[in-house]
Amino acid sequence: MIQLLAPDGTLRADGEAPLEVTPELCRGLLRDMVLARRFDEEALALQRQGELGLWLQSLGQEAAQVGSMRALRDSDYVFPSYREQAAARCRGITPAELMAQWRGVVHSGWDPARYRFHIYSLVLGTQALHATGYAVGVRLDGADDVVLTYFGDGASSQGDVNEALNWAAVADAPVVFFCQNNQWAISTSTSRQMAAPLHRRAVGFGLESYHVDGNDVLAVHAVTARAAASVRRGGPPVLIEAMTYRMAGHSTSDDPRRYRADAEVEAWRQRDPIARLETLIRARGWAAEEFFEALAAESDRVAAATREACLSMPEPHATAIFEHVTNDENPLVRAQKEWMEAYQKTLA
Known part of the structure; x- marks a missing residue:
């Protein structure tokens, strides 16, 4: 498994996915993750107060989403699943647009053409086929854009995803499949749903594959940048399996305490993607204390803006x-x- 930043904040070298690690890059990635988590926390609070009908947190998966999104061009098209709010924020999608669907005031929250970021797909795995079809169109147009689609380990057991992997390989579609393996398909663990890792299965379809620490934002960024560059040059489709963890329930309707042990959650909490990057930045002296104070203040503003945006949505x-x-x-x-x-x- 490719890892550049260990859970204790130690920076490592990995020849398979080299990355020029700069203070600017690290500060930017940390800011993206911190603000995404604060938005996510505020949306959860709003749901618990009855202001949103449902919410699916991305808690713990910020590195997988931010690291991959920041490795793409703005023109690359993204097909998300339904908990990619950290990724969506990287494209400038607003809190109101992200919450509108869950408040029940619109069919979907944003214009996908404007952001090059498709609307959420709640049917497991269907976005993988949508992404492949779009990627075939990109290739026929002669463009050099890359299409990236997110899905979870549970969706990888669906027929749609496996059909998309096969179709993409046969059609030589410029698509990157990004699996956020968060260990649980609702209450079914990965050990009960697959006998071989997804990145190994992808090779059988004719795709290149990578196995990366999904809580290491630097490794995810490096791997996605390499995969996108390869696909952009005309290489085969790529699958990235990012090993991460869903710290919260599957949704606000789920109680994960019924099927997983507290010790498991605590073990993954020690691998928190935000904490490890902050540790690196502080250890290297790459940011003054004023940076962290300003980031905390910006987080408060994001939370306040999120609440205001939710409560001010007009009733349809x-x-x-x-x-x-x-x-x-x-x-x-x-x-x-x-x-x-x-x-x-x-x-x-």
Whole structure:
């Protein structure tokens, strides 16, 4: 497994994924992760207070998402799963856009074309096929953009992901498959769902593969940069298996204490991606105390802005559910909308 930054903050060398580690790079990655976690924590609080219908935390997976996103070009297209808010923030997607779907005020929160970041896919693994199809289009257009798609270890057991791996290899699609192996597919551990690691299975499909410490933001950044460069040059599709851990439940409807031991969670807490990078920065003297104070203040502002954005979202009209059901106006949908409008008037 490729690792550049050990859990104790010690910087190591790895010839398979070299990286020029600079103070600027480390400070930027730390800022991205800290702010993403603070947003995630505030969204969880809002859900617990009844302001969001559901929330899926990215707690513990910030390095996998930030490290990979910062290795891409702005023009590269990303297909997420449903807990990639750290990745989404790297593309500038706002707190309001990230929460709108979970507050139930829109069908999806943002314009994917604007951010080159697709809307969330709640059906396990379907985004892998979407990404592959889009990547085939990129190749046919003659562009040199790369497509990256995120999915979890649970989704890797779905047919859609395996079909996408095979299709991408056969079509030579410029796509990077990024598996955040967070050890648990809801309550099913990886040991109960796969007999061989995913990065080894990928080779059988004809993909290049990497196995990386997903809590090491520097290693993830290096591996993703190398994979994207290879694909961009015309190399085969790549699969990256990033070993990380879902510190929270699968969602706010899940109680992980029912199926995993506290000792396991504590062991992974010692591998926290934010703590290890901060340790490195402090040990090397790459940031003054003012940097950390300013980052804490910025985190507070992110939390306040997140709460304000959530509570200020306008309530949608009941008939909004009929919008965008079909590309062109459908007579049946129009009739249903008119019935709803008439019914609403009887309640006034």
